[in-house]
Amino acid sequence: MSSCEFESLEKSLESHLPESELREVKRILFGKETQKLDLPECAVEAALEHSFELKGYRFEAAQEQLRPPRRIRVGLVQHRTVLPTDAPVLDQVAAMHSRIGEIVEVAAMCGVNIVCFQETWTMPFAFCTREKEPWTEFAESAEEGNTTRFCQELAKKYNMVVVSPILEREDLHNTLWNTAVVISNSGTVLGKSRKNHIPRIGDFNESTYYMEGDSGHTVFQTQFGKIAVNICYGRHHPLNWFMYSMNGAEIIFNPSATVGALSEPMWPIEARNAAIANHCFTCAINRVGTEHFKSEFTSGDGKKAHHDFGHFYGSSYIAAPDGSRTPGLSRTSDGLLVVDLDLNLNRQISDKWSFKMTGRYAEYAEELTKAVRPDFKPKIVKE
């Protein structure tokens, strides 16, 4: 079985393990089981009709005396590009808008409050080509671009917060950024969050197109909780997750674009570790499929030039602060993951584990401040 045919880890385990062992295996691998969510029949039918996977799960929190539950519903969307990568730019964008429109309509049927799309969702992940044209033409204003206007319409129509990661063009200085636009359920652009850490690895030296973000660790207070966006490669940096949490994030989205050979064994680890370490929910989203480019390109790995850089393995999931996680969406098809979560769980787990209280952050601030100085002497003991 080739890696781009293998549908999902969870499915494989469920097909072959005997019930008693499956329970233990799932407990160790995924933590406390997330219950399946009953989704409306019309949503299930629409997903089937539009050929995307629809899965729903629920994280529970304990009942408290003084606070009512803070149950919200989050939707993660993963999808392939729709048209070939050499179709006209506007056609490609329109086709993606249309595809997202179908999926978000189903999210609305499911009562989703906050939806997040994958990294630079309006375009192929073409940064491997190192060509500037036509890819920079996909860049849009975060505040006034067509895609933002499209998302504002969705947000208003469905009373849904929309997190829309795009390639941003800032007109004033004519700079490009990898940016998530956060749109309130009122339709207002709440703000934007730029990718903080830029990969220079394999096919992706994305600094050909955009540099490290300058928006710090902004958190967005929405009607459905305080959210933040840690884009793609930032998930490898624990300090990035941490600083969003220090600014109050209750849910951190991680819209990504990453392929199997590069990162797949890290995928189930990093966002989940961040949920545990920071007492918050994290949402890992990856695109799906293989994208072909007309021009061939090399990957700095001594191999021959080629027209694609591998299989985006989807597998989007949500992790909770208690170390549990939902199953992943498929590795091979478009999908919508709908997850009920009670934000009260964050404080409950924090009260239990107390990582913030036991974190000794003042001491780390001092140590790190010393460690970044040019005259830093590491503390190494020798015989």
Add this chain to the structure above:
Amino acid sequence: MSSCEFESLEKSLESHLPESELREVKRILFGKETQKLDLPECAVEAALEHSFELKGYRFEAAQEQLRPPRRIRVGLVQHRTVLPTDAPVLDQVAAMHSRIGEIVEVAAMCGVNIVCFQETWTMPFAFCTREKEPWTEFAESAEEGNTTRFCQELAKKYNMVVVSPILEREDLHNTLWNTAVVISNSGTVLGKSRKNHIPRIGDFNESTYYMEGDSGHTVFQTQFGKIAVNICYGRHHPLNWFMYSMNGAEIIFNPSATVGALSEPMWPIEARNAAIANHCFTCAINRVGTEHFKSEFTSGDGKKAHHDFGHFYGSSYIAAPDGSRTPGLSRTSDGLLVVDLDLNLNRQISDKWSFKMTGRYAEYAEELTKAVRPDFKPKIVKE
């Protein structure tokens, strides 16, 4: 099947999954496969005779032109307590010394260069009882205690670095600490590393016995590489791993004592995430079995008093900077994990992924310094 009977995740997968799916499942769960190590026949026999599991694996690194391989062999030991917890203190310690002596002898047959034992290995993990006696009598001088002398003998005899986590009594101020003593293969005490983060959770408010360590993030330069020790609860704190790495650690040991219901789904995540994020090897070690105490105690969870606090699930493993990991030792029996690793892999993966280069640490130092001030204003955007 009850949780303390379930032997191991890996064994369950290997028994039931068809070969082609098993390969994909293992790739996603464990990364690049670690090859099994051929261990000497005499070691295999001795392990069998002394009733402990012996497993061996190898992480490979690429051949370089300018640096020879830096292959070393690490041994992790997990074990039960030997005598009942109400046996005389000296008898309990002597029985543990004897057990460790048997296991380290086998480690020596396997050519292990650095061995690490579990947290407070000379005693039951009695801190749940909240009794001071007789448990504080297990505390010893890190520099001159019997256990350190015992480990110095092992180190000299077998030319092996020994990491020996004990309950430390510092005579000068009469304070207790949870401390790892690091002994060079020459037999010299290189130094000690105290537990930086102290849990206050469930059965374990260990600050009844010892407080947060004052030894910072010391790294020990041994003949076999630069090592550090992040004790137990410190594995939940990404900054703790990070700061050891910033001080140059190539291998970070995490001697632990943790039970199933509390932390098992986090266990495969945290040390592995630290290996990925910090471009180093991490070694997670947990004790095994259920420890019974004569006095009953409650766990602050509304439940009845009891005489044990659950099953230590073993499952010790090593994670590599490329996101791969060894299978775990058993959840149910004593064991020795022998692992070959080529320390060149750290720099190779760092050169590939460049997390240190893209880490923006100077900016985090500033942000964290602000965040720990009493007048810190989180960066929250509202409509």
